[in-house]
Amino acid sequence: MHLLGLVISKDWTHVGRADASDELKLTFALKQQNIHLLEERLRLVSDPDSAHYGKYLSLEEVASLVRPSELTQKTVHSWLQHHGISSCHTVHTQDFLQCTMTAEIAEKLLPGSRFHHYVRDGQSIVRSSGPYAVSDNVHQHLDFVGGLHRLPPTKKDGNRKQQKFKGEVHLGVTPAILRERYNLTAADVGSDQDNRQAVAQFLEQYYHPADLAEFMSIFGRTFKHLSEVDQVIGTQGEGKAGIEASLDVEYIMSTGANISTWVFSNSGRHESQEPFLQWILLLSNMSDLPRVHTISYGDDEDSLSTAYMMRINTEFMKAGVRGISLLFASGDNGAGCRHMGKDQNTFRPSFPASSPYVTTVGGTSFKNPFKVSYEVTDYISGGGFSNVFKMPDYQASAVEAYLKTGTSALPPASYFNTSGRAYPDMAALSKNYWVVMDRVPIPWVSGTSASTPVVGGMLSLINGQRFGQGLFDVTEGCQQACLDEQVQGKGFCSAPSWDPVTGWGTPNYPALLQALLNERPEL
Numbered sequence: 001m002h003l004l005g006l007v008i009s010k011d012w013t014h015v016g017r018a019d020a021s022d023e024l025k026l027t028f029a030l031k032q033q034n035i036h037l038l039e040e041r042l043r044l045v046s047d048p049d050s051a052h053y054g055k056y057l058s059l060e061e062v063a064s065l066v067r068p069s070e071l072t073q074k075t076v077h078s079w080l081q082h083h084g085i086s087s088c089h090t091v092h093t094q095d096f097l098q099c100t101m102t103a104e105i106a107e108k109l110l111p112g113s114r115f116h117h118y119v120r121d122g123q124s125i126v127r128s129s130g131p132y133a134v135s136d137n138v139h140q141h142l143d144f145v146g147g148l149h150r151l152p153p154t155k156k157d158g159n160r161k162q163q164k165f166k167g168e169v170h171l172g173v174t175p176a177i178l179r180e181r182y183n184l185t186a187a188d189v190g191s192d193q194d195n196r197q198a199v200a201q202f203l204e205q206y207y208h209p210a211d212l213a214e215f216m217s218i219f220g221r222t223f224k225h226l227s228e229v230d231q232v233i234g235t236q237g238e239g240k241a242g243i244e245a246s247l248d249v250e251y252i253m254s255t256g257a258n259i260s261t262w263v264f265s266n267s268g269r270h271e272s273q274e275p276f277l278q279w280i281l282l283l284s285n286m287s288d289l290p291r292v293h294t295i296s297y298g299d300d301e302d303s304l305s306t307a308y309m310m311r312i313n314t315e316f317m318k319a320g321v322r323g324i325s326l327l328f329a330s331g332d333n334g335a336g337c338r339h340m341g342k343d344q345n346t347f348r349p350s351f352p353a354s355s356p357y358v359t360t361v362g363g364t365s366f367k368n369p370f371k372v373s374y375e376v377t378d379y380i381s382g383g384g385f386s387n388v389f390k391m392p393d394y395q396a397s398a399v400e401a402y403l404k405t406g407t408s409a410l411p412p413a414s415y416f417n418t419s420g421r422a423y424p425d426m427a428a429l430s431k432n433y434w435v436v437m438d439r440v441p442i443p444w445v446s447g448t449s450a451s452t453p454v455v456g457g458m459l460s461l462i463n464g465q466r467f468g469q470g471l472f473d474v475t476e477g478c479q480q481a482c483l484d485e486q487v488q489g490k491g492f493c494s495a496p497s498w499d500p501v502t503g504w505g506t507p508n509y510p511a512l513l514q515a516l517l518n519e520r521p522e523l
């Protein structure tokens, strides 16, 4: 028997046991086959020196590679059937099963689990308080069971990162400013009818079509653009728009202008338990997808189970081998800080930013905030080294160079794991954006949530895979981190070439386009 447990955080109030007939939806992640072959294939399709470069797999080919063995499928199916569970959906790759069942059946299926109702700020959830067990013969066929334990994050004040307007004249970052800084001309807009890009939203964040239309009517006058999202996959909730969703949609459609845009809307309670599971399940089941997806969400690595992160990472590989680029925001908390005990802190990496199979985007600000000047580090820019994923070969030499040259200015070695996946991969402006939300133009919105769709839109224009010299190197400024005696609020600093705050730098569009076109495989 294998036991898995949970500690319910104090801000949730227990309001009683779940009724035996209460319905639950659990996700079973079945063990896949050939993960090492998938990884190798991803390396080859991404390597310009390989004969396989750019030769992406179809969803059917991915399915043939990773589909769980007959034994795994039969064992899990008969275990569920034995407990009377028949209401299940699978995916094309047959490596996930989503099943609906009563609390009574779930407790019999997973001995030790005891489902309870918890409430907080008007939100109500059902979770298992105790650890649950899975018998050995089934456990070896599962990566994890989702939907039991993870809690929705604490809702933060919607205005927490909005800086106060102090009365100075400041126009802030708009599509025109971005297009100027990153050298996008009026001709740099999408023209390929088949090109598509996407943003994914979670945690009840919705964009509003009227906000997008108003944003484009105010800020989109100088370039050809679309003012409507082409497809919403999932449910668009009613009511107020979310700042994250508004920012993502408005800015991916400003740099990736005139390109058909989709929104994956992963709403509701279930998704907030494992925010990325529902979305990745959708991707792994759709054969025809946009090539670029941006996601401005993440969680501290230490708040997630290793099994969950490993499996999501494999799902990212499945996307990569199909030629799908996933861009994640690096987070807005600098290196982060985890208190390990009295006077003992370490930095706190964020997932999925720390996955080696996504492109992670950090943040910068203008040197002179009132001018389109060169960029320096935005101190909030997430970055550092994963404690879960080892450093992939493709970044070893760049990171070694950074660690060697920056030795004197580096934080103490006990704060970070130099053998982990280093991030971000690149950066873009993250300070003082204009966003239209609930029909009102809002200034001074900041975060790597802004820089990520900006880069995503440009990649959609280029739709390539590898970065050449097409980036502005960021060499000034440091990120924030633990406010303790040893590091005194200072994390990593940017430096010439790659650094763990701004990656390889911010996009210089024509140079990036040229670099990527030069590396295109013969079609």
Ligand SMILES: Cc1cc(=O)oc2cc(NC(=O)[C@H](Cc3ccccc3)NC(=O)[C@H](C)NC(=O)[C@H](C)N)ccc12
Binding pocket: 153, 158, 159, 160, 161, 162, 163, 203, 243, 244, 296, 297, 298, 299, 329, 330, 331, 332, 350, 444, 445, 446, 447, 448, 449
């Ligand atoms: C209201 C507001 C004003 C502003 O100026 O900035 C800003 C930013 C954000 N969004 C975020 O700060 C982050 C970015 C991020 C965090 C962690 C990892 C990657 C990206 N996004 C979120 O907080 C997102 C909505 N929630 C989560 O990722 C949760 C914590 N798992 C929001 C609002 C404002």
Ligand SMILES: [Ca+2]
Binding pocket: 473, 474, 475, 494, 495, 496, 497, 498, 499, 502, 503, 504, 505
């Ligand atoms: Ca740099």
